[in-house]
Amino acid sequence: MTATDAATDLRLYLQDARDSLLLKLDGLSEYDVRRPLTPTGTNLLGLVKHLTGAEAIYFGETFGRPLPGAQPLWITGAAEPNADLWATPEETREQIVDGYRRACAHADETLDTLPLDTVGRVPWPPHSELTLHRILIHMIAESHRHVGHADVVRELVDGSVGQRAEGDNMAPGDGDWWEQYRNRVEEAARKGSAGDSGN
Template sequence: MTVETAKGSLVRSLQIGRDAMLWKLEGASDYDVRRPLTPTGTNLLGLVKHLAYVELGYFVDTFGREMPVDTPWHDDVEGGVEDDPHADMVATAEESRDDVIDLYRLAWDHAGRTFRHLELGDTGRVPHWPEDRNEVTLHQMLVWVIAETHRHAGHADILRETLDGLAGHRPDVSNLPEDYDWEAHVARVEQVAQQFR
């Protein structure tokens, strides 16, 4: 495998996770994509907003490229980390679903510029990491953000299934068996779990 095909493979893997994240928003109401579905307030639109800033931080700022927008981590941003360390995990009332999706796509565009201009071995610095390990390669950051994106895609899958039963990997391939008796399956899982009460 050449360096170029290795980079292409990593970028494709990242895009699969990105697409899954946006698919999880499709067809859900504005309320449902915003409402907290866990005790820590995790919500679908917040996950997308968070990943937009993850990509901007790790693929743009880390490699010394100009940031296209302010981030919640800038102290002078109203509602930023000084006010709330989780400001990137929730869409404000002023931010529409389209605003957040546009931000995510803007991050993809700027990340793509980094991918086109740098090789996997090229280095940058993650400003908020400890100095003894903040020098990183594009390869490291691609692996890091792929893991982060797919982790949150898993969260989004569970959140969306909780909302309305929509589950699976992609719209055209759910990775779930068709015509499966889910009610019986859940009953079997519960029956085994009950033995350990």
């Protein structure tokens, strides 16, 4: 059995989510990283922008360590609803990705500096006082949730799948195999719902 420590393990999972999220932008046009592909407008660059704010607030403001530099309105809470979930025409991909990397680096400084039992304060009840350990777990869950969204959006954009560039976490198979697989799933869904009245 290999010995590990909790902080190292948790940070590994957070960094894995960060890397996977940015991978989903690779090789796409400006339009494809911005375009909404769900009825609620989910898009790749918006997911990066949203997690930038989460990293900045949870690992910065919460522990009295605001992210240095001018804060975008969507981080300070002075923007319209959902402003953190899409890129305006004036915002470049580079600005948003650089902002994310800067927020992550600042978050890592917090994690390097403070012990996991440090208590921070978030501005919303009912749990306004939380430990860095709890915040770190929250950010792992939040980040991986949005990476899941990014997985689906990227597949809808150009069919690319997988957590890593090599696609090593996907079942082996070419386009024909995946089409046959999808057809089997569809057939099972139809048969499994035969006689279903919609309840």
